[in-house]
Amino acid sequence: MKRTIGITAAALAALLAIPAARAADDLPDQSLSDYKVGETLLGDEVKEKDLEGRVVVIEYWGTR
Numbered sequence: 882m883k884r885t886i887g888i889t890a891a892a893l894a895a896l897l898a899i900p901a902a903r904a905a906d907d908l909p910d911q912s913l914s915d916y917k918v919g920e921t922l923l924g925d926e927v928k929e930k931d932l933e934g935r936v937v938v939i940e941y942w943g944t945r
Contacts, residue, residue, distance in 0.1 A: 918927045 918929060918932070920926050
């Protein structure tokens with residue numbers, strides 16, 4: 882019984898992964914230059930080259 886449940890779960894997971902993989906192929910090519918970077922808390926303008934090679938945290942749900 883446990884073996885049947887495990888096989889069924891694995892098959893279901895594989896079937897659910899197929900549409901997700903296809904959706905990833907349809908994404909447009911984007912780069913950092915496609916986004917407006919903004920400014921720092923001190924008001925200084927942030928340029929793309931300033932962020933190159935750094936970890937960037939994007940607050941998607943933030944408001945002004």
